[in-house]
Structure formats: C-alpha cells, structure tokens
Amino acid sequence: MCCSVGFARSLGLALLPLALCCVLANMLLLFPMGEISYLRDHRLSSYIWYFGGLGGGGLLMLVPVTTFISLGKCSCCWNEGLMMCGSVLAAVVGMVGSGYCFVLSGMTLLQGPLCFTALGWTYPFSDDGGRYLLEPDSWSQCLQPVSIVEWNVSLLCILLGLAALEFLI
Template structure:
C-alpha cells in the first residue's frame, strides 16, 4: 500500500510530547531557578523573548502533530488528494517551526545569559562567540542568578535536541507524503488492472 496513514499517525503522536517539552523548556528559561524576579526586572537574555521553544518548537509544532494524527480518521473530511496536500503542508509548517526553534536557541546559546557580574548587569560571554561553553571555569563570572549559565545551557541544549528531532520527524513525513503523491496513481492503476 502506497499510503501509510499509520506511519503519519505515529509521527504525529511522536511530535506531541516533543512540542510539549519545548513549551516547558522555554517557560523554564523565563524563570531562572524558578524565580519571577528576573523576568519582572527584564534581566533575561534578549533572544529568550523570541520564544523559540514556546512558538516554533511548541505551538507551531502542534499543527503538524494534529494533522498527522487526524489523517484518515474522517473519511468524509479528507479525500485522498486533500490528505496528501494537508500532510505535506503540515510537514512544511513543522519544518519551519523546528528551524525557528533551532536558530533562536542557537543564537541564545552563543550570546550567553544576561547576569550580574562584578561590573554590574551585562552579557559577559557576548564577545566570545560561544567559546565560553567549552570553558566552564569562566561561568562563575555570573553571580546572579545563581547557576544561570548551567540553567541556560541545559535548557537550550534540550531545545536544540528537541528541535532536531522535530525537524527529522517532519522531514520524514514530508518525504512520505511526496512519495505517496507520486506512487498513488501507480497503485490505483495496479488495483484497476487486477480488478479488471
């Protein structure tokens, strides 16, 4: 069978927890160490406000997840060609969302956190181009929030990993949908010739 609706559904079911994890990770970035003080004082890294995990990896990713899961469930809602177009379009939306999450998380990681140092509030790692990630002994420059570098690095690496997984899943469905669109006419011709 050319069309694998079950495969698409399983990919959709895999996307749901990834999207929810992205939302949670992004929300945790807004509240370092669970404190609300820093968000009220606008002391978060500037790229945090682009909501890469909440928007791109989270809410946007719910669109392909729902579309993939609903494929073939409602026969009068989806005809075959609409099902293929919907699947491919949803996969493209998912690819864009995961890329957005990946890029924003990467920029935030390279920029480093905004933190209080002995010179006041600043971005102490901004001019290092991400080299601080390989020099954990320099992380103690950030005095407040406590352990902010570890907090940001952990959550941003989680977001990057989740975005890569989401990208792979959406790319798989995009490939499956396109192959399906090409193979489907041949499948129907074979079925017709067998029935004749």
C-alpha cells in the first residue's frame, strides 16, 4: 500500500502543473493579444465560452490532484478499500475533464477563430474542415484581432497536448 500511495502522490504532483497550465492557456484565449475589448464585445470563438481548459483540464483535474496528493495523509477512518475506491473515482473525474478539454480544443481548432474579415465578423475557416491549419497563407483573411489565428492555434494546440498528457497520467 505504501508504494502505491507514493506513486499516486507523484501522479498528483505531475498533474498539478498541467492543470494550472490548462487554466492559464484558457485564460489567454479570452484575451487575444492581451486585449480585453474582444471579450467585452463578445468577439471570441463560440467554443472558447465552454471553458475546456479552465473547467475540464483545470478545475475538474484538481479533483484527482487533491485526492492523489492527500492519499494516506488521513489515517483516521479511511480503510484501504475506501481509499482505493475514492482514488479510482477521482481518476475517472480527471479523465472526463481532460477528455472534455481535448474535444473542445479540437472542435475550436476545426471551427477556426471568429475574426473581422472583408465580410465583417465571421468564422472564415468554419467550412473547410481544418484545412486552414495547413494553409498559413489563408490566415491573412483575419484582419482583427491581429494574429488571432496564430494566437488561437498555438494556445489550442497547447491545450490539446496538455489534455492528452493529463489523460495518459
């Protein structure tokens, strides 16, 4: 039991920075180029409002983080079976959270950013099935926010990677 508790604690400590990075990446998606005006004017991609990194990869991931880190610290009335059952349930919550983050990040990438184009505020890449990701020359369609495609692609790829790591751990 002692070895599995130590291993679980190390998993919790490994998940903690990943969860915090998910929260940070999601928060940065809310403020393109550090500007608050796009958030205030509701000029963000629709899937960003589902808070995949904040809620799924971040807050839900804190359930297994705190459970794993605190395993074995309270020897009062927890027996071994309850402790294992609780850690399995916490792991399931973490898997659901990381899966939510992964799926939402992927959907947001496929949709592309909401940006100002020659046609006004629109999703210029929503109908191309993500092909825009391989065609950086097409990114210049987005006039505002400046470099929004690079901003979103970078942060969403980071969220995809973090969510995949969280899921594996």
